[in-house]
Amino acid sequence: MIRRTPILIAASVLLAACGSTPTGQPKTELTLYNDKGAWSKYFTEMGALSKQQIDLGMKPVGYTDEPTYQAFIKASFRTDVKPDLFTWQTGGLLKEIVGQKQVAETTAIWQEAIKNGDLSEDVATYYTVDGKQYCVPLNVAYWGMFYNKKIFDKHGLKPPTTWDELITVAETLKKADIKAFYHTSVLFSFVWFEQLLAGTDPDLYDRLSTGKAKYTDPGVVQVMEKWKSLIDAGYFSNPGDKTDPADALKNDKVAMVSFGTWFNTSMTQRNLDAGFFVIPNVNASLPKTSMIFESGPLCSLAKAPDPAASMKYLKWWTTTQAQEKWSSARGDVSANPKVTIKSEVLGQVTKDAGSGKYRLVNRYFEATPPPILTAALDGFGLFVTKPDSYRQVLEDIQKKADEYWSTHQ
Amino acid sequence: MTGRAAPLLGRFRAGYVAPSVLLVAGLLYAPFVWTAYLSLTRYDGLIPPEWVGFENFVKLLDDPALLTAIRNTLMWVAGTMLLPVGLGLLVAVLSYDIRGGAWFRVPFMLPYALSGAGLGLVWSPILSHDGIANKLLGVDTAFLQEAPHNTIAMLLVWTWQQLGVNTLLFAVGLQSIPKEPIEAARLDGASGWRLFRHVIWPLMAPLTAVVVGLALVASLKSFDIVWVMTQGGPGRNSETLAVTMYRDTFVASEYGYGSAVAVMLTVVTGLASYLYLRGRK
Amino acid sequence: MIRRAFLVVLGLIWLGPTYLLLVNASRPPDSYDSSRAWIPSPDMALFTNFAQAWESANLQESLASTALYSVVSPALGVLIGAMAGYTIVVLRLRYGFWWFMLLFGGTIFPSQMLLVPLFVGFSDAGLYDSRVGMILVYTAISVPLSAFVLRNFFTGVAFSIFEAARMDGASTFRIFWRVYLPLATSALAAVFILNFTFIWNDLLFGLTLTQTAEVRPVMTALAGLVTDVYAGTPVPVGLAAGLVVSLPTVVLFVATQRMFARGLALGGLS
Numbered sequence: 007m008i009r010r011t012p013i014l015i016a017a018s019v020l021l022a023a024c025g026s027t028p029t030g031q032p033k034t035e036l037t038l039y040n041d042k043g044a045w046s047k048y049f050t051e052m053g054a055l056s057k058q059q060i061d062l063g064m065k066p067v068g069y070t071d072e073p074t075y076q077a078f079i080k081a082s083f084r085t086d087v088k089p090d091l092f093t094w095q096t097g098g099l100l101k102e103i104v105g106q107k108q109v110a111e112t113t114a115i116w117q118e119a120i121k122n123g124d125l126s127e128d129v130a131t132y133y134t135v136d137g138k139q140y141c142v143p144l145n146v147a148y149w150g151m152f153y154n155k156k157i158f159d160k161h162g163l164k165p166p167t168t169w170d171e172l173i174t175v176a177e178t179l180k181k182a183d184i185k186a187f188y189h190t191s192v193l194f195s196f197v198w199f200e201q202l203l204a205g206t207d208p209d210l211y212d213r214l215s216t217g218k219a220k221y222t223d224p225g226v227v228q229v230m231e232k233w234k235s236l237i238d239a240g241y242f243s244n245p246g247d248k249t250d251p252a253d254a255l256k257n258d259k260v261a262m263v264s265f266g267t268w269f270n271t272s273m274t275q276r277n278l279d280a281g282f283f284v285i286p287n288v289n290a291s292l293p294k295t296s297m298i299f300e301s302g303p304l305c306s307l308a309k310a311p312d313p314a315a316s317m318k319y320l321k322w323w324t325t326t327q328a329q330e331k332w333s334s335a336r337g338d339v340s341a342n343p344k345v346t347i348k349s350e351v352l353g354q355v356t357k358d359a360g361s362g363k364y365r366l367v368n369r370y371f372e373a374t375p376p377p378i379l380t381a382a383l384d385g386f387g388l389f390v391t392k393p394d395s396y397r398q399v400l401e402d403i404q405k406k407a408d409e410y411w412s413t414h415q
Numbered sequence: 416m417t418g419r420a421a422p423l424l425g426r427f428r429a430g431y432v433a434p435s436v437l438l439v440a441g442l443l444y445a446p447f448v449w450t451a452y453l454s455l456t457r458y459d460g461l462i463p464p465e466w467v468g469f470e471n472f473v474k475l476l477d478d479p480a481l482l483t484a485i486r487n488t489l490m491w492v493a494g495t496m497l498l499p500v501g502l503g504l505l506v507a508v509l510s511y512d513i514r515g516g517a518w519f520r521v522p523f524m525l526p527y528a529l530s531g532a533g534l535g536l537v538w539s540p541i542l543s544h545d546g547i548a549n550k551l552l553g554v555d556t557a558f559l560q561e562a563p564h565n566t567i568a569m570l571l572v573w574t575w576q577q578l579g580v581n582t583l584l585f586a587v588g589l590q591s592i593p594k595e596p597i598e599a600a601r602l603d604g605a606s607g608w609r610l611f612r613h614v615i616w617p618l619m620a621p622l623t624a625v626v627v628g629l630a631l632v633a634s635l636k637s638f639d640i641v642w643v644m645t646q647g648g649p650g651r652n653s654e655t656l657a658v659t660m661y662r663d664t665f666v667a668s669e670y671g672y673g674s675a676v677a678v679m680l681t682v683v684t685g686l687a688s689y690l691y692l693r694g695r696k
Numbered sequence: 697m698i699r700r701a702f703l704v705v706l707g708l709i710w711l712g713p714t715y716l717l718l719v720n721a722s723r724p725p726d727s728y729d730s731s732r733a734w735i736p737s738p739d740m741a742l743f744t745n746f747a748q749a750w751e752s753a754n755l756q757e758s759l760a761s762t763a764l765y766s767v768v769s770p771a772l773g774v775l776i777g778a779m780a781g782y783t784i785v786v787l788r789l790r791y792g793f794w795w796f797m798l799l800f801g802g803t804i805f806p807s808q809m810l811l812v813p814l815f816v817g818f819s820d821a822g823l824y825d826s827r828v829g830m831i832l833v834y835t836a837i838s839v840p841l842s843a844f845v846l847r848n849f850f851t852g853v854a855f856s857i858f859e860a861a862r863m864d865g866a867s868t869f870r871i872f873w874r875v876y877l878p879l880a881t882s883a884l885a886a887v888f889i890l891n892f893t894f895i896w897n898d899l900l901f902g903l904t905l906t907q908t909a910e911v912r913p914v915m916t917a918l919a920g921l922v923t924d925v926y927a928g929t930p931v932p933v934g935l936a937a938g939l940v941v942s943l944p945t946v947v948l949f950v951a952t953q954r955m956f957a958r959g960l961a962l963g964g965l966s
Binding site: 438447449506545580 | 702703704707708710711713716720734776780784800801802804808809812814817835837839843845849883897899918919931942943945946954956
């Protein structure tokens with residue numbers, strides 16, 4: 007018995023190996039590599055729906071760690087393992103893989119979708135490199151403020167429409183011994199920097215992310231001073247609190263949390279009826295309210311195993327039937343303006359954004375090249391725990407930016 | 416060894432180590448050669464690597480973050496020897512010859528079963544600024560924010576997780592000790608500390624070398640707990656060398672520089688384990 | 697008495713966080729409050745929490761492959777590692793220390809850096825997304841620990857045992873299989889447990905080297921649920937998932953405790 011075991015193992019192993027799928031034929035099921043491992047359930051549901059509607063199934067291959075995922079996708083360009091579909095990031099990272107001629111062009115899909123109202127021109131900007139479109143939106147999110155309705159009602163507060171009103175709200179909460187805003191030093195340390203800068207001078211924000219302005223410029227320094235003054239005023243929760251932001255909001259630890267609309271998934275999973283408002287500009291004289299916009303592309307390779315099937319899938323993804331399902335399953339908004347959004351307030355935001363009411367600003371995470379972003383996230387993480395360090399923080403980020411832009415202009 | 420056996424053995428001996436060597440060389444050494452090559456290039460994972468010679472290593476010498484990482488890594492090594500290893504020895508020794516001793520060790524084994532992500536979920540409400548540790552101790556410390564508190568706090572989490580493993584290996588070491596020398600020493604009137612120090616400790620040396628050797632390597636490469644709990648922050652103040660390596664390579668997409676950190680870390684780990692194990696052939 | 701008291705007190709401290717894990721994994725998902733985490737909830741929701749995790753992460757397909765990897769690879773690793781240790785120590789392989797250092801060297805590489813080259817190599821060799829590939833990788837990872845522990849364990853075994861067996865005319869392999877392996881049961885079990893746990897909990901290699909649900913290990917399905925902010929998973933659901941997935945390891949620990957309690961193994965033999 008003992009002697010036979012290794013042979014049995016070897017045999018079962020060989021059998022397992024033979025089960026792999028053949029390649030080169032037209033596909034009936036696509037693989038979708040993604041960095042949103044947590045959405046597997048939703049992806050699987052979409053796969054079932056597409057099988058039904060266009061006779062093309064889809065299975066997700068989820069990653070959970072963004073950096074490892076990106077390294078994997080980049081490495082796969084050099085191998086025979088080709089994902090049929092994969093998620094990516096807008097901004098510099100998209101430009102980079104387009105520059106390497108790895109991504110299939112989707113201009114035709116975009117033109118048609120814009121014509122029949124499935125996608126908007128505004129969003130197309132984020133998918134355009136040198137006049138051509140690549141990928142389609144996997145998801146979109148608008149960033150704003152989720153707030154605890156119970157706390158607001160109890161203190162007679164209303165969602166603010168100007169910056170001064172927002173500060174009044176924070177001040178009222180402070181007097182009631184409630185922390186107004188959630189703060190963290192890990193990963194999402196950039197949120198307030200981005201919000202304050204975009205609400206003060208969105209042009210400066212754009213110049214900063216393309217290396218045409220410096221982190222040490224007076225405009226940026228003033229934003230950090232503004233942020234520091236809010237921390238000093240005691241409006242923020244302690245960044246050492248490691249409570250999940252959704253739980254912090256639910257358990258009255260903070261009154262407001264700034265996140266993208268996808269945060270609503272956390273709210274629904276906790277049976278919490280949270281409110282949402284668009285954060286007003288710091289600078290009241292700006293013509294439009296700046297709103298942080300996030301979008302994750304769904305892409306196909308130029309050398310995909312079955313390019314026609316991948317294109318067909320991307321096209322289907324933008325349609326209203328697909329998007330209804332995709333957004334309602336997660337309780338999030340959609341890139342397709344025709345989709346009805348479950349949440350009334352998020353539906354309104356989507357409609358307003360579609361009609362050009364806001365100035366959409368690309369999220370800092372996508373807008374900033376990875377080496378600078380990494381330095382900046384560490385810098386802001388330090389700043390929120392030691393606000394006095396802001397000058398040093400900006401200098402350190404700028405040092406990295408100088409190094410980066412000297413080889414990447 | 417008898418002269419007759421030697422030629423026969425000679426033929427098979429290499430064959431006995433071959434599977435191990437082939438697997439380790441093919442699947443662990445070979446991939447690292449690529450990393451070593453990348454450390455001499457500038458590379459973002461996409462556009463083909465550009466040869467830059469030792470530029471990355473020169474930059475290393477001049478990186479203030481690296482000093483912090485070295486300091487933290489040394490804390491991890493020292494802390495690991497003191498807590499998971501030292502305490503593990505104590506628990507193993509105290510439990511090895513009492514009735515049901517193995518059951519006393521079960522509570523220490525349980526945390527080892529929990530994976531990295533779960534570890535973060537369990538410990539955040541404890542180490543959070545508004546968490547249980549602060550309430551129990553009646554203090555107001557941001558355990559995961561200030562250096563060196565954060566490294567110490569994470570070392571305690573590490574101890575919680577790793578103690579059982581070391582206890583287990585020490586227990587195996589204690590079990591392998593032959594009875595006779597201990598009985599003989601007992602007859603001579605040795606007991607307690609003297610029995611341990613002069614009889615048991617020398618006899619369990621081979622397995623002690625295993626525990627210390629493994630702990631040395633694992634602590635030099637400390638990554639998981641730091642990544643889950645602080646991601647090396649805030650402001651890079653809890654970074655270890657392995658976190659620096661990961662951050663530079665994959666987060667910042669500076670593969671060349673990150674690989675240089677990896678090469679340095681590997682050389683240090685290899686040298687440290689060689690120096691430690693050489694004395695214990 | 698003092699010994700027992702010390703072990704009990706320390707054990708209780710160790711069970712503290714374990715208690716938190718249990719209490720919060722059994723809490724209804726919408727009633728988690730970290731500032732009152734130690735107070736048990738009157739409603740028992742462990743199973744509904746786990747059901748929710750199971751459904752979101754599609755766990756059942758991955759469980760079989762994870763079980764395969766975490767049994768086969770450590771078993772193979774422990775055998776061939778023990779063989780290497782035996783050859784180095786008992787058969788006195790020439791330059792044995794250097795062969796040993798070569799094997800031990802397998803542990804010094806930071807595993808994160810091996811991922812991309814392994815992926816590229818595996819896809820060239822047709823091993824990507826195959827169970828053979830995963831078993832190979834996990835076996836390679838198990839070997840250094842096994843070789844290290846068993847090499848050192850065998851140095852403690854009297855050489856006279858080997859000589860006596862040779863006198864009886866046993867082949868070197870037979871001596872290994874019939875004499876040395878049974879002697880080392882507790883060491884083999886310890887190594888198996890450690891490698892089993894490592895592979896069961898592995899995320900890195902599982903994520904990078906596999907694609908289909910039948911080949912992917914279970915942790916890859918689970919981790920996203922626990923850590924990803926986009927998932928919005930309530931803490932109790934994440935904890936329940938983590939708890940249930942670590943159950944096999946816990947069962948293994950408890951089931952094998954007897955092996956380490958059996959007392960002075962070598963004492964009885966010599």
